[in-house]
Amino acid sequence: MKIATYNVNGISGRLPVLLRWLALAEPDIVVLQELKAPQEAFPKAAIEAAGYQAIWHGQSRWNGVALLSRVGEIHETRRGLPGDPKDEQSRYVEAAVGGILVAGLYLPNGNPCPGPKFDYKLDWMERLHAHLRSLVNLKAPVVVAGDFNVIPTEVDVYKPERWKDDALFATEAKAAYRRLLDQGWVDAIRHLHPKETIYTFWHYWRQSFERNAGIRIDHLLLNKPATKRLAAAEVDLRPRGWEKTSDHTPVWVELGDAPGRKTKKKIS
């Protein structure tokens, strides 16, 4: 089971890139962020033609998240993060699909820092912490994936000193991310690649991608049952090099078959 997260930076403008990547990478479940499109503008027909069912939570101009599946029914369990009825930003969707609970999130950027946007980010992380506490100990595998807008450590950034006053690398944001992991979540990429230079975002400016001047902010967090099945975790660099592409690139995990379940052996 291949589960991916991809901040598309606008589903309308990037649809050709998304469809090309779906056909190439063949993920089973995908969470998308930054749809930047109202609810009615989601390209449902094109996604279905590519072989995926979808649920989505749009919003005009900004934010917006979606969950795609080519492995059967999506049973939506939540849309929007609990804890603040006044929060109208579309940043969280959660569903049971293929025997896995999958959460897709787009955590607030938080710049400029300090300021009200940074306060909103920390508050959002506080609410996320409270909600994920109820998911981490489930017997079923849980995958929490998305654009966290947090650079976890100095290993995850090309030039740490350039980011020291930024909301993505602020002490409080890093500490809040750390507190999530302390609940028992495993950062899949770092679990399998502890020391490697791995980025998921590069600015459009100054040939950042060509110079690999990036940051790692798109993450997949796994609870214990999911971690037991973790077979691979990788960043797919290919789409970032395409025309009219997002400034992020997809990140994915491969989960092996559930233990105790009959495995289908391919006959070659």
Place this chain on the structure above:
DNA sequence: ATGCCTCGCATCGCGAGA
């Protein structure tokens, strides 16, 4: 110290992203 690039929404620039 700041802009760089790109987008949507809507003009002929602005806000937001990270």
